[in-house]
Amino acid sequence: MGSFGAAAVDGLNTGRPLRGIALDIGSSRTRAWAPGAGVFADVPSVPVRRGRVTDTDSQLRLLRRLAASAPGDDDPGQGTVVMLTHPVLAAPEERAATRRVVDALGPVRVISVDSARAAAAYAAPPGGGPLLVVDLGAQLTEVTLVVDGLVEDARLAEVGLDDLPESGSAPDTVAGTAADMVSDLWRHDRTGAVRRALRRGVLVTGGGALRLDVTSRLAHVLRARLRLANDPSTSVVRGAGLMLASALRHPAGSAGRG
Numbered sequence: 001m002g003s004f005g006a007a008a009v010d011g012l013n014t015g016r017p018l019r020g021i022a023l024d025i026g027s028s029r030t031r032a033w034a035p036g037a038g039v040f041a042d043v044p045s046v047p048v049r050r051g052r053v054t055d056t057d058s059q060l061r062l063l064r065r066l067a068a069s070a071p072g073d074d075d076p077g078q079g080t081v082v083m084l085t086h087p088v089l090a091a092p093e094e095r096a097a098t099r100r101v102v103d104a105l106g107p108v109r110v111i112s113v114d115s116a117r118a119a120a121a122y123a124a125p126p127g128g129g130p131l132l133v134v135d136l137g138a139q140l141t142e143v144t145l146v147v148d149g150l151v152e153d154a155r156l157a158e159v160g161l162d163d164l165p166e167s168g169s170a171p172d173t174v175a176g177t178a179a180d181m182v183s184d185l186w187r188h189d190r191t192g193a194v195r196r197a198l199r200r201g202v203l204v205t206g207g208g209a210l211r212l213d214v215t216s217r218l219a220h221v222l223r224a225r226l227r228l229a230n231d232p233s234t235s236v237v238r239g240a241g242l243m244l245a246s247a248l249r250h251p252a253g254s255a256g257r258g
Contacts, residue, residue, distance in 0.1 A: 024237035028138030033241035083244035116144035122239030123229035136208020155181035175217035
């Protein structure tokens, strides 16, 4: 995992081994990952709009069902570490609202990680260097420049696959938006990192990565090679799971809690 690894966490003084769940609460789907099991849940989200939880009670009921079904300990709330993803440019109040839902699960320790770094932890190409992550989601499109495992710059647009017309194909609705955001990152880049990242290949995640019309158009406009993540719809939660597994292997210290 290299520089994308998560910080270690402390053990809640339970006297028991820590248990972990990675959660990706998306606008369309909520996905959960557990050590030894991988992605064990991929279900429709309840009121989540443009990456924001709009009905905390309904989402909490869903998360409780997922936590209860997680492989492992029969007491899902006891000593649980949750690796929680969020959009890269989510506002503090939006992150706090989602965090409150997870905190209501019980005695949990929450680590927050943005979706771009989580995806990079799972699907970044070998060799290191700057990385452009384009996440084509149901209701959000994000473009993030990751350098040395940290978010250097990012753009967010509240447009996604759900905004494509039902009849016919309009890939520019999403692909054009993503390309415009890459261009904006380029204009504001003073180090050449965006250029190097484009040469390395653009990592594309989210459900939009499965749309050939969207990815073909994006590659054409950017004139760059696209690297489609393996199972791109779940790359964020899988990457968060890898970061969680690293944290659970080193349960000392408490830095890095979101």
